[in-house]
Structure formats: structure tokens, C-alpha cells
Amino acid sequence: MVEVVTPEDVAGRIGLTTPLTTQQRSILQAAIRSGLAAVTAHLHVSPVPRQVTERGLLPSGDVWPVTHEPLVEILSVTAETVDGVPTGAYTVVYTTGLDPDADPAYRDVLAEYVVAHAAAMPHVLRLAPGTRRVKSSSLEGQSVSYEGDPQAGSGAAGAPPSLASLSYWRRLGVSQDPGIAPHPLDEAGQTWR
Incomplete structure (x- = not known):
């Protein structure tokens, strides 16, 4: 199977040091599988062979x-x-399935989406210390607010891509019931008024 994204790619995105522990690797691999599953559902075809x-x-x-x-x-x-x-x-x-090795443009877009998807998952963010940035804090009020990451696909600087970035490679399904449809000019079974 083609490996488009590695756990180390996601670890680098969230600032997690390597080498990874077995538990960290397992969590990151599950997040990568989740990203690939989202792509499969969107494209209607396996994103890798x-x-x-x-x-x-x-x-x-x-x-x-x-x-x-x-x-x-x-x-x-x-x-x-x-x-x-x-x-x-x-x-x-x-x-x-689609072959990222045969299409470098597809490979780049797929890898960027899967890394961003995996890096945004809450259980992945908990692996890396300091992944939340403080926006403001108050000593007496004991409140802290954190910067939110830009929404996926918003176009803002640093925003992760949305599934729409992969739409060029989307396969749409077309189906027709088996059998031969009646000819459009066939008058049998039609009522004329």
C-alpha cells in the first residue's frame, strides 16, 4: 500500500518530538486512517491503491x-x-483506487489534507504539549481564552484545507435500472390529452 502520510509527518505538524512511543504512533496512525476514510467518503473511491x-x-x-x-x-x-x-x-x-505516486499534484493535496485532518483531532492535540496558544488571560478573573485555529477551507493563513480541495479527483456515480427504457416516441402506455 502507498504510504502518503506517516505518523512522523503528523508529529512534526503538532510539534511532537520523535522518536515516537508505541502509544503515540498508534494514536497518530488511527488519526491518519480517519483522514483517509473521510477522503474515501468524499471521493467515492479509495484514495490510495x-x-x-x-x-x-x-x-x-x-x-x-x-x-x-x-x-x-x-x-x-x-x-x-x-x-x-x-x-x-x-x-x-x-x-x-487513485494512485498518488502517478499524480504528484494529487499526492501533495491528499497528504496536506490528511496531515491537517489528523493534526486537528483532539486526541492527537493532547499528545503535544503547548499546542493551545493563549489569546488572553486575566489574573483576578481567573479566565484564559485560547486562539482558535482558522476553520478548514476558510482561506485564512494557516487554515487547513477542506475536503473540497480534493474535489477535482472526485468520482461521481451514475446508474440506470437494468433493462431497456421505452423509446421516447413510443405511444404505448401514454395518455394524450
Whole structure:
């Protein structure tokens, strides 16, 4: 699997010193997975290549009718048999998803979003001392207010990117019920007034 963001990348963003402890690494990896899950939901496709195995595929010329797209690479094709007799169907192992290694612009935008997402998570912020900046304090009133980070996608200096920054790579789904629709000029079943 392509590693777009490492726990060390997130640690650097929040000012956490390295090397990381096992607990810190685990928390940062979970935050990175959360960022990648948000990207997957937004793009409607895996943001990094992942391996898929499909069974019972019948070739259509030089094309394999795989379920998941975009197809990155076919890893193996194995003829299926029953009691040693070929069935005509095949098991296809392939990788699918977007490939950050093939598109440096996508890789940069994806990495920036995932690092910002992970670094903004409350349980990640608790790992680094001094991640909250004091905006104002009062001695007698015993109050402290902290600077808020700019909202994601606000365009303000230092603001983390929003999911909209990845919209260029978003895949929209289109579907149609199976069967043949009636011809638009077919008068059968229409009532004319």
C-alpha cells in the first residue's frame, strides 16, 4: 500500500518530538486512517491503491469486467476449475483506487489534507504539549481564552484545507435500472390529452 502520510509527518505538524512511543504512533496512525476514510467518503473511491480479488469473472474480449474502478493494475488471473475441469470463469486479483505516486499534484493535496485532518483531532492535540496558544488571560478573573485555529477551507493563513480541495479527483456515480427504457416516441402506455 502507498504510504502518503506517516505518523512522523503528523508529529512534526503538532510539534511532537520523535522518536515516537508505541502509544503515540498508534494514536497518530488511527488519526491518519480517519483522514483517509473521510477522503474515501468524499471521493467515492479509495484514495490510495488497494488490492481486490474477484471470482467468477468472464472476460469480454481484452477487458475484465471488474467491479471496482479505477483499475490500477491486474496482478494475477487464474482460471477457475471444478474437479479439474475449467469453468470458463476466472479469479482476478487487481489493485484499484487513485494512485498518488502517478499524480504528484494529487499526492501533495491528499497528504496536506490528511496531515491537517489528523493534526486537528483532539486526541492527537493532547499528545503535544503547548499546542493551545493563549489569546488572553486575566489574573483576578481567573479566565484564559485560547486562539482558535482558522476553520478548514476558510482561506485564512494557516487554515487547513477542506475536503473540497480534493474535489477535482472526485468520482461521481451514475446508474440506470437494468433493462431497456421505452423509446421516447413510443405511444404505448401514454395518455394524450
